Amino acid sequence: xxxxxxxxxxxxxxxxxxxxxxxxxxxxxxxxxxxxxxxxxxxxxxxxxxxxxxxxxxxxxxxxxxxxxxxxxxxxxxxxxxx
Amino acid sequence: xxxxxxxxxxxxxxxxxxxxxxxxxxxxxxxxxxxxxxxxxxxxxxxxxxxxxxxxxxxxxxxxxxxxxxxxxxxxxxxxxxxxxxxxxxxxxxxxxxxxxxxxxxxxxxxxxxxxxxxxxxxxxxxxxxxxxxxxxxxxxxxxxxxxxxxxxxxxxxxxxxxxxxxxxxxxxxxxxxxxxxxxxxxxxxxxxxxxxxxxxxxxxxxxxxxxxxxxxxxxxxxxxxxxxxxxxxxxxxxxxxxxxxxxxxxxxxxxxxxxxxxxxxxxxxxxxxxxxxxxxxxxxxxxxxxxxxxxxxxxxxxxxxxxxxxxxxxxxxxxxxxxxxxxxxxxxxxxxxxxxxxxxxxxxxxxxxxxxxxxxxxxxxxxxxxxxxxxxxxxxxxxxxxxxxxxxxxxxxxxxxxxxxxxxxxxxxxxxxxxxxxxxxxxxxxxxxxxxxxxxxxxxxxxxxxxxxxxxxxxxxxxxxxxxxxxxxxxxxxxxxxxxxxxxxxxxxxxxxxxxxxxxxxxxxxxxxxxxxxxxxxx
Numbered sequence: 271x272x273x274x275x276x277x278x279x280x281x282x283x284x285x286x287x288x289x290x291x292x293x294x295x296x297x298x299x300x301x302x303x304x305x306x307x308x309x310x311x312x313x314x315x316x317x318x319x320x321x322x323x324x325x326x327x328x329x330x331x332x333x334x335x336x337x338x339x340x341x342x343x344x345x346x347x348x349x350x351x352x353x
Numbered sequence: 354x355x356x357x358x359x360x361x362x363x364x365x366x367x368x369x370x371x372x373x374x375x376x377x378x379x380x381x382x383x384x385x386x387x388x389x390x391x392x393x394x395x396x397x398x399x400x401x402x403x404x405x406x407x408x409x410x411x412x413x414x415x416x417x418x419x420x421x422x423x424x425x426x427x428x429x430x431x432x433x434x435x436x437x438x439x440x441x442x443x444x445x446x447x448x449x450x451x452x453x454x455x456x457x458x459x460x461x462x463x464x465x466x467x468x469x470x471x472x473x474x475x476x477x478x479x480x481x482x483x484x485x486x487x488x489x490x491x492x493x494x495x496x497x498x499x500x501x502x503x504x505x506x507x508x509x510x511x512x513x514x515x516x517x518x519x520x521x522x523x524x525x526x527x528x529x530x531x532x533x534x535x536x537x538x539x540x541x542x543x544x545x546x547x548x549x550x551x552x553x554x555x556x557x558x559x560x561x562x563x564x565x566x567x568x569x570x571x572x573x574x575x576x577x578x579x580x581x582x583x584x585x586x587x588x589x590x591x592x593x594x595x596x597x598x599x600x601x602x603x604x605x606x607x608x609x610x611x612x613x614x615x616x617x618x619x620x621x622x623x624x625x626x627x628x629x630x631x632x633x634x635x636x637x638x639x640x641x642x643x644x645x646x647x648x649x650x651x652x653x654x655x656x657x658x659x660x661x662x663x664x665x666x667x668x669x670x671x672x673x674x675x676x677x678x679x680x681x682x683x684x685x686x687x688x689x690x691x692x693x694x695x696x697x698x699x700x701x702x703x704x705x706x707x708x709x710x711x712x713x714x715x716x717x718x719x720x721x722x723x724x725x726x727x728x729x730x731x732x733x734x735x736x737x738x739x740x741x742x743x744x745x746x747x748x749x750x751x752x753x754x755x756x757x758x759x760x761x762x763x764x765x766x767x768x769x770x771x772x773x774x775x776x777x778x779x780x781x782x783x784x785x786x787x788x789x790x791x792x793x794x795x796x797x798x799x800x801x802x803x804x805x806x807x808x809x810x811x812x813x814x815x816x817x818x819x820x821x822x823x824x825x826x827x828x829x830x831x832x833x834x835x836x837x838x839x840x841x842x843x844x845x846x847x848x849x850x851x852x853x854x855x856x857x858x859x860x861x862x863x864x865x866x867x868x869x870x871x872x873x874x875x876x877x
Contacts, residue, residue: 287786287811287812287813287847287848288813288814288847289813289815290814290815307399307553307554310553310554311553311554311555311556311584312584314554314555315584315586328547328555328558330554332550
């Protein structure tokens with residue numbers, strides 16, 4: 271697992287207020303109800319920071335962010351390097 | 354329209370539409386209206402609402418409507434259909450992505466005629482907010498809808514040549530349906546709409562849309578006036594131009610000055626005009642707006658400061674300076690629309706004078722016909738032509754101020770306390786998750802009055818180790834802020850508080866859950 275993925279997991283656990291929960295890169299977050307749409311906005315901002323990408327709003331659907339692995343794949347697919 | 358006709362969409366038959374926000378859903382709705390049928394939008398399944406709650410709501414609402422047709426999109430989950438109440442004659446059709454194109458062709462299609470619709474027939478059914486399973490279908494006539502749109506367009510000084518409406522609001526909500534679908538459709542205004550889900554994921558997109566499409570008018574509930582500034586990156590703010598936005602209207606929740614100020618100060622450098630933030634009091638039972646602040650005023654909605662003790666103890670407004678100790682700020686929801694009357698009444702139904710707080714009753718030429726198939730609820734709600742809103746507020750200098758829901762009011766020793774004030778204070782505690790607090794007044798037979806009971810979610814489960822300390826600190830905060838003692842505080846782990854379909858803490862469902870977990874405590 272990359273450092274960025276670890277940081278993302280840490281951030282998500284803090285954001286959903288379950289710091290001791292065990293999740294990995296492939297844990298379903300959105301479809302399992304762990305991360306709701308309000309929290310997803312914050313996760314998206316964090317993803318931009320960690321990847322140094324600008325992710326165009328509207329290009330991403332909740333299912334694209336269902337796992338940490340999918341988040342980084344989505345950033346690679348639709349993100350553009352920040353200026 | 355052809356598909357609707359073929360499926361049996363005829364005059365007065367109810368058509369339930371459960372589709373994602375977008376032009377196909379709007380097309381089906383408008384097509385049903387043109388055929389004289391009675392459409393109703395229901396919320397599409399989403400992650401914000403507990404699945405069990407959604408399913409029971411769906412079953413209850415569809416059973417009450419006894420719809421001829423249920424229109425869903427191609428992605429609607431098959432398993433969810435089990436919860437749609439289907440009678441023998443009900444058909445379910447899946448609308449394909451081409452629905453909006455087919456609509457454009459259909460008026461010319463032989464055999465399909467736009468119905469000759471009576472002004473007093475039901476145009477559509479809106480579902481008022483509330484516990485999902487108990488949502489009430491508000492039946493509105495074409496005449497009432499058109500009169501509302503006329504009043505609203507006048508109050509907002511709608512200019513067909515220049516105005517462009519922005520919306521992220523769901524179509525099953527009155528703000529989304531009336532202000533952001535019916536108004537632009539009838540007034541021929543461009544509407545730029547994004548899905549609520551896209552907005553909630555990236556609230557900043559709202560600023561992009563307004564900038565790019567030069568939007569001038571929009572509506573949002575109070576919480577969004579804080580949510581958007583807090584989730585907009587500082588380094589990106591400069592790119593947004595809000596200078597053409599002339600009315601962003603705070604509606605559907607009691608208007609809070611702090612939220613409006615946060616939005617104003619965050620985006621002052623983006624050309625946001627003084628007075629661009631406005632307010633309104635609206636409800637599905639009146640089609641939409643009852644009052645609207647003066648959009649031509651550069652100072653925005655009226656704000657007054659009142660003595661806190663007089664307000665809580667005597668239920669009346671005594672104006673004080675803004676820096677007076679214990680002063681409470683109220684933001685007006687504006688002046689009444691034409692042909693609208695408001696009475697503010699006491700618990701014994703006596704009409705109160707200006708500046709006295711009581712239940713708001715309204716009479717207007719836009720009022721609903723009743724709750725669909727629920728004469729019992731209609732008789733309780735409309736008495737002698739006056740609709741009992743269940744909201745508390747007061748009139749002062751021709752302005753209407755709305756405070757909160759009557760049933761939520763907490764009365765401790767004759768002193769009126771508004772749960773929102775208590776919840777706001779408790780949310781200030783660092784271990785408490787903002788927006789996840791519910792304050793209630795529960796009768797204590799020993800005391801002979803209500804006592805304050807609070808349910809508050811902690812930030813993390815680990816915080817529960819320090820529960821006693823946190824409870825003590827919340828009591829101190831409330832005592833300092835409002836001068837009242839809290840009876841019982843229940844600290845709960847994250848995601849414990851039950852939320853409504855609108856994403857707000859649901860009081861009655863939370864109380865029910867509390868009763869289940871604490872059977873030995875008397876909550877009567």
